[in-house]
Amino acid sequence: MKITNWLLLISFGALLVYASFGLPNRGDVSANMHREKSLAGSPGASSYYIRNAYRDAETPNMVTVILADYRGYDTLGEETVILTAGLICYLILRKKRTKLDGKKT
Amino acid sequence: MLKYKFNPIILLVSRVVSPFIMIFALYVIFHGHYSPGGGFQGGTMFAAALLLIRLAAGFDIAQLQFKKILGTPLGSVGVLIYFGTGFLAMLSGGEFLNYHFLPFAGFKADELRSLGILMVEIGVGLAVLAILVAIYDDLLEGYPHD
Amino acid sequence: MTDFFLGHYAYFGIITLLIIGLYGMIFKKNLAKKLIGMTIFQVSIIMFYVASAVKWSGTVPVLDPLAGAADAAKYISPLQHCLMLTAIVVGVATSGVAFSLLIAIYRHYKTLDESVLMDRMKSS
Numbered sequence: 624m625k626i627t628n629w630l631l632l633i634s635f636g637a638l639l640v641y642a643s644f645g646l647p648n649r650g651d652v653s654a655n656m657h658r659e660k661s662l663a664g665s666p667g668a669s670s671y672y673i674r675n676a677y678r679d680a681e682t683p684n685m686v687t688v689i690l691a692d693y694r695g696y697d698t699l700g701e702e703t704v705i706l707t708a709g710l711i712c713y714l715i716l717r718k719k720r721t722k723l724d725g726k727k728t
Numbered sequence: 729m730l731k732y733k734f735n736p737i738i739l740l741v742s743r744v745v746s747p748f749i750m751i752f753a754l755y756v757i758f759h760g761h762y763s764p765g766g767g768f769q770g771g772t773m774f775a776a777a778l779l780l781i782r783l784a785a786g787f788d789i790a791q792l793q794f795k796k797i798l799g800t801p802l803g804s805v806g807v808l809i810y811f812g813t814g815f816l817a818m819l820s821g822g823e824f825l826n827y828h829f830l831p832f833a834g835f836k837a838d839e840l841r842s843l844g845i846l847m848v849e850i851g852v853g854l855a856v857l858a859i860l861v862a863i864y865d866d867l868l869e870g871y872p873h874d
Numbered sequence: 875m876t877d878f879f880l881g882h883y884a885y886f887g888i889i890t891l892l893i894i895g896l897y898g899m900i901f902k903k904n905l906a907k908k909l910i911g912m913t914i915f916q917v918s919i920i921m922f923y924v925a926s927a928v929k930w931s932g933t934v935p936v937l938d939p940l941a942g943a944a945d946a947a948k949y950i951s952p953l954q955h956c957l958m959l960t961a962i963v964v965g966v967a968t969s970g971v972a973f974s975l976l977i978a979i980y981r982h983y984k985t986l987d988e989s990v991l992m993d994r995m996k997s998s
Contacts, residue, residue: 708967
């Protein structure tokens with residue numbers, strides 16, 4: 624059992640190191656992620672955001688524009704997740720009422 | 729509930745420091761258009777200022793500042809501000825969350841988008857603040873007694 | 875070889891952090907320690923995203939009026955920062971849920987150890 628766990632851990636680490644050989648160098652401007660056009664010919668996401676954020680919303684901070692304007696649905700979902708987490712904490716940890724036969728649950 | 733032991737030095741220092749953290753959190757929220765910052769970061773800092781008083785003065789005294797029962801309703805109000813901004817744009821003829829159609833007169837299109845971003849950030853900050861304090865209170869209430 | 879190592883050492887550090895988190899989740903018997911391992915795992919994923927946003931020629935993604943917005947290579951990619959900004963706060967909220975589940979388990983079974991917990995769940 625213990626041997627299996629160690630084997631799993633080591634093989635997972637070796638797989639990750641092997642996979643990291645395919646990544647581009649850190650900070651490389653010509654990496655696939657920072658390209659101007661995607662394979663289908665549409666503009667690449669991050670360079671499009673950098674170029675048009677100030678023109679669209681007159682706000683210098685590009686992260687704010689992406690967070691609240693371009694990806695507004697995404698942020699609405701995240702906020703709902705936070706509210707749900709708070710409600711679940713309350714529902715799990717509230718003081719339990721006693722049942723009808725007087726026994727505490 | 730955990731036993732609270734009174735310590736005047738810790739209480740005094742956190743009472744002095746806490747309002748400055750609150751002011752800086754408001755600055756981070758409202759200056760998020762022009763410098764790194766925004767609703768999530770500012771809300772977390774404001775919650776940190778409230779939790780500092782809760783840790784230093786004990787749960788009962790800190791109820792004077794921010795009541796426990798206020799936690800989840802304020803979070804709901806924050807989500808409703810966000811949703812209402814999107815719904816207001818939808819009522820006046822645009823798509824959901826398209827701030828170009830917000831019904832405020834005298835603004836150009838890009839200024840309207842900036843205004844919509846500000847309203848959304850306030851909603852996010854309020855929700856994050858209230859929910860983080862509510863989670864702390866619930867964890868404290870559920871702590872095993874014996 | 876030196877060039878490859880200089881470009882990839884950050885990824886190797888992140889993989890080390892991820893393996894530490896996975897070790898905590900697999901080998902530790904205490905449920906609270908498993909939760910700590912899960913948080914370390916989560917932080918390593920966040921660091922991987924942020925490390926992939928770097929451009930050596932770029933600066934922070936706040937518009938500089940002198941530089942202008944025409945050249946995208948002058949600013950680091952803002953998309954990953956936006957995604958991770960929400961992921962951090964959601965991670966805090968979900969770890970709050972996890973801690974409340976741990977407290978509920980402790981109140982009911984009076985233990986957090988995995989094997990003891992299994993025995994008490996079977997016998998009850």
